[in-house]
Amino acid sequence: MEFIPVVDFDVYKLGTSDVADKNLQELGKEIRKAFTEVGFVYLKNTGIDQKEVDRVMDISKKFFLLPEEQKKPFSRGSYANNGNHGWVSSETESLNPRRPGDLKEAFNTTSLHPDIKWPSDGCDGFRDIKVDFFLHCKELSLRVLRVMALSLDLDSEVFLKAHCHLGSDNNGTTLRSLYYAPVKTESVKIDQIRCGEHSDYGSITLVFQSQQEGLQVLNRKGEFISAPSIPGTVLINIADMMQRWTSDVFVSAVHRVLLPPVGDSSARQSLVFFVQPDDDAIITCCDGSNKYPPVKSLEYLLSRFNDTYGRK
Numbered sequence: 001m002e003f004i005p006v007v008d009f010d011v012y013k014l015g016t017s018d019v020a021d022k023n024l025q026e027l028g029k030e031i032r033k034a035f036t037e038v039g040f041v042y043l044k045n046t047g048i049d050q051k052e053v054d055r056v057m058d059i060s061k062k063f064f065l066l067p068e069e070q071k072k073p074f075s076r077g078s079y080a081n082n083g084n085h086g087w088v089s090s091e092t093e094s095l096n097p098r099r100p101g102d103l104k105e106a107f108n109t110t111s112l113h114p115d116i117k118w119p120s121d122g123c124d125g126f127r128d129i130k131v132d133f134f135l136h137c138k139e140l141s142l143r144v145l146r147v148m149a150l151s152l153d154l155d156s157e158v159f160l161k162a163h164c165h166l167g168s169d170n171n172g173t174t175l176r177s178l179y180y181a182p183v184k185t186e187s188v189k190i191d192q193i194r195c196g197e198h199s200d201y202g203s204i205t206l207v208f209q210s211q212q213e214g215l216q217v218l219n220r221k222g223e224f225i226s227a228p229s230i231p232g233t234v235l236i237n238i239a240d241m242m243q244r245w246t247s248d249v250f251v252s253a254v255h256r257v258l259l260p261p262v263g264d265s266s267a268r269q270s271l272v273f274f275v276q277p278d279d280d281a282i283i284t285c286c287d288g289s290n291k292y293p294p295v296k297s298l299e300y301l302l303s304r305f306n307d308t309y310g311r312k
């Protein structure tokens with residue numbers, strides 16, 4: 001496939017409850033085709049509107065533009081109850097370990113625990129805006145996971161059963177805001193880009209992008225195709241654990257974010273919702289085959305984090 005298909009999710013958008021089986025089946029067919037052929041799909045009419053996405057981007061940007069000393073207290077690794085929650089500074093991660101650190105900053109919302117300390121000075125409303133958006137993304141993700149199961153003629157709950165704790169500290173699902181600062185060409189290292197080639201780790205990922213281009217997806221022919229922002233849609237991709245789960249029926253495609261063209265000094269932003277099965281879920285091939293050995297969700301995730309943050 002040379003492009004990523006756009007599928008209309010209207011019949012099962014957030015807020016609908018009485019969807020006919022026939023409609024779900026139709027939807028399933030289209031989603032299945034996209035996830036087997038390219039691993040990515042754009043969904044339109046999901047019930048998450050562009051205004052809400054813009055609000056989350058705006059509050060995130062306010063935080064990212066604060067001076068470093070104000071962001072440091074919220075660093076990833078400083079939260080006792082959750083090792084993944086918090087701020088990650090630029091060039092800390094290499095999603096492709098063969099490249100220098102990615103030119104991006106991130107804030108991970110992984111814990112919704114009431115005791116979590118949130119940024120608020122200079123970015124009023126940060127917590128509420130993030131938490132509301134997290135919960136909307138959660139609802140949409142559960143709907144998509146249900147359609148995916150149906151599309152494979154499986155029990156509709158087969159994936160949902162392993163996402164019961166989504167939004168609690170026994171599940172690693174993360175809403176990540178990314179900020180790709182304007183690039184100063186003269187200080188870019190050799191082979192450095194905004195986000196190195198990688199595939200995601202969990203079950204599925206929801207992506208919302210600002211207008212700036214750069215996201216590319218590797219198709220089955222081995223060519224990178226661009227995945228531009230389409231306002232009002234959400235881009236959804238299969239991640240590695242889902243590929244294992246479906247014995248490679250759904251493909252977790254490699255993707256990356258390139259530098260902007262020389263002379264383009266705009267910042268880029270995205271919101272990425274990484275859906276993760278519950279920590280103690282055991283992921284076993286759903287076709288009954290043993291193409292991949294069973295793996296515990298949390299162990300798999302931790303091994304992938306070690307690669308990203310440079311295990312020595």
Ligand SMILES: O=C(O)CCC(=O)C(=O)O
Pocket residue numbers: 178195200207209215255256257269270272
């Ligand atoms: O920023 C983007 O558009 C995508 C980033 C991404 O693929 C990731 O963080 O896993």
Ligand SMILES: [Fe+2]
Pocket residue numbers: 198199200255
């Ligand atoms: Fe990704």
